Amino acid sequence: MTTTVEQQGLEQPLPAGPPFILYLDGAEYDEEMRALAVWVGDLLLPVYGREVTSQQPWCPRWWEHLEAVARLHALWLAWQELTDPAAGASGPAVWHRDHLGPVLAELRSPGGPFAGCKAGAHRAKQPPGVEPYGATTP
DSSP states (O other): OOOEEEETTEEEEOOOOOOOGGGOOHHHHHHHHHHHHHHIIIIIHHHHOOOOOSSSOOOTTGGGOHHHHHHHHHHHHHHHHHTSGGGOTTHHHHHIIIIIHHHHHHHTSTTSTTTTOBTTBOOOOOOOOOOOTTOOOO
């Protein structure tokens, strides 16, 4: 099924892309996670992984942080698109500027998803509490 959009009275097919990982479950999620883990372990970290410090944390069990999974998957999808020859000669530069820097800055910030994780000591970040919509306080 191709999704279309009307533009100046003409139907234009929207490019089909792989689904975002948070939309997957079961075997599809596991397969996508395995592929993402290969990319993170074999390309991203060997090339762009800087030293871990308290100001630049990293969790070796990054896949247990859903925010990290979402951000890394989005980064990987952008890498696939922008390093393809069809993206043109500036595609990789765009990926570095618009995607790699901002994602790593968020992931590795002192308040990011790896805050509290140390080498050999994973600690899940506690999300803020949420009250049900429409709840009233007495």
